[in-house]
Amino acid sequence: MEIGHVSKKPAHAASSLQWSQWQLLDSILPTGGFAHSFGLEAAIGTHMIGGSEDLRTFVVHVLENSGSLLLPFVYSASKSPDANTLHNLDRMLDAMLTNEVGRKASVAQGSALIRVASAAFLEIPSLKMIRERFLGSGTVCFHHAPVFGLICGLIGLDSETSQRAYVFITMRDVISAATRLNLIGPLGAAVLQHQISDVAEAVVEKWKNRAADEACQTVPLLDTIQGCHAYLFSRLFCS
Amino acid sequence: METGTKSGEVRVEKVGGKSMVTKCFSKYPLKFIIPKKAGPSKTDSVWIYSLTYGGGIVSGDVISSGLYVGDGSTTVLTTQASTKVYKSLGSKCSEQLFEAEIGSDALLVVIPDPVTCFSTARYSQKQVFRVVPGSSLVLVDWITSGRHESGEVWDFNLYKSTNNIFFSDGQPLFLDTVLLEQGGIAPLAERMQDYRVIAMVVLLGPKLRHVQIRIQEDVKTMMSGQLRVSFSSLNCRKKPNPHNTSPDKPALVASCSAFGPKRVGVVVRIASMTTESVYSFLRHQLEDLEPLIGLSPYC
DSSP states (O other): OOHHHHHHHHHHHHHHHHHHHHHHHOTTSSSOGGGOOTTHHHHHHTTOOOSHHHHHHHHHHHHHHHHHHHHHHHHHHHHSOSHHHHHHHHHHHHHHOOSHHHHHHHHHHHHHHHHHHHHHOTTOHHHHHHHHHHHHHOOOOOOHHHHHHHHHHHHTOOHHHHHHHHHHHHHHHHHHHHHHTTSSOHHHHHHHHHHHHHHHHHHHHHHOSOOGGGOOBSOHHHHHHHHGGGGOSSOSSOO | OOGGGOSEEEEEEEETTEEEEEEEEEOTTEEEEOOSOSSOTTSOOEEEEEEEGGGEEOTTOEEEEEEEEOTTOEEEEEESSOEEEOOOSTTOOEEEEEEEEEOTTOEEEEEOOOEEEOTTOEEEEEEEEEEOTTOEEEEEEEEEOSOGGGTOSSOOSEEEEEEEEEETTSOEEEEEEEEEETTOSSOHHHHTTTOOEEEEEEEESGGGHHHHHHHHHHHHHHHHTTOOOTTTTOOTTSOOOTTOOOTTSOSEEEEEEEESGGGOEEEEEEEESOHHHHHHHHHHHHGGGHHHHSSOTTO
16 A cells, blocks of 8 residues: 555545534534523523523533533443443433423434434444334434434544533533523624633533443532423423 | 441331331431321321431431332331531541332332531432332432521532432433532532522322322412513513512422323422422422321421
């Protein structure tokens, strides 16, 4: 094999990975993320959001709770991206997401994500195989965090980047929900997202690389409030 | 777990048609008190009061106990007063581990007073329940923000509470861990907003169907009345309220969710500004247990 040909391969793989990574994190990927407000709509309903400071506080709390509860699942799935691991993590997360609103949102997004990924990332046939196997058996709900970790692992993202990516999309989606709830304008949202990125990184640093059985809730009030989503008389979001 | 490492163990079994204590053991710092008669004699249930010597949990205490609730029997586990966790000495953490096995057609009702952690306390508790189809469980787990009269509001260093329910084959049915630690990315008091009490109620199994239905309806009615429409009445881009208060936050927020196969369980999460309103909520919602256990909880 020629030297030139060998040295081209790693660079090609690295840039190819960037294209997949950007597509995975792009909000245009049809995973239905925009149907969910992470409890923000319910928080407005329970008078938790009075002003812009309250919105920032809320987003930070969502990031911290997602970090402590869901990052372990992203981590474990990305470290061993296979069917058995997905099955075990999915069963465990299903028992941990005790808030029905959040649980349904997780299943909706995870199902949509694996459907898109198995259709688009055809160079990874195991994605389609895993999806079809579990659709057939009905033993896996396709919760979002483990599915996200699985896909990151299979496309070749390292586990730390995968976890950072998960916190990124969580932050992106809550702030996006805030603009649609008329809490902040699109420019203000961009400013807020950049301002909070330090905090988001701190969340990754604190909660990364933990086993799934260490998952816990650190902002239990969020769970209580998100559960109230179903009681809202009129709703823009599913959760 | 061998008896040697445990601080306490109780076995309740149905003997001659009645729930009877067939084993009871406890050692310092734990004590079980089992009154001969807790309610009207026609109600078949065993009441167990769990106490710690000195009225609280001292830094570094490790208390583990086990409970077996045999087929067809009914057991209530409760406390005499709020569990106080005293300040931590030298960063030591106090721990409680409780494991219970619930048989078929059996009912376990766990209705303690809330945990109150004093300033700088470090406390961790884990409660594990193993159930079979036909088991019923009421589990109340709650914590107050501390001794508010002394100005301690979410002033403890660490509180961790794990409640796990497994099927007999080891599959998880319900897994919940709450971790409240000082010095998180967001300060602890800020994470709790103006609320001073958080509580969780789990209702699982066939004997609690009527309690589940009632609590879901009552919480829905209570909360629907308090929630306002998000879109129309809100405009956060106006100048903020100069008084900087949030007078509209509900004094008690609650939500219910079903969980498990065929929605066999219901979990209720509550956040409240006062301990008394949670006692009142629990009294009201659990009063239908009286025919099953002889007394109405939290009265």
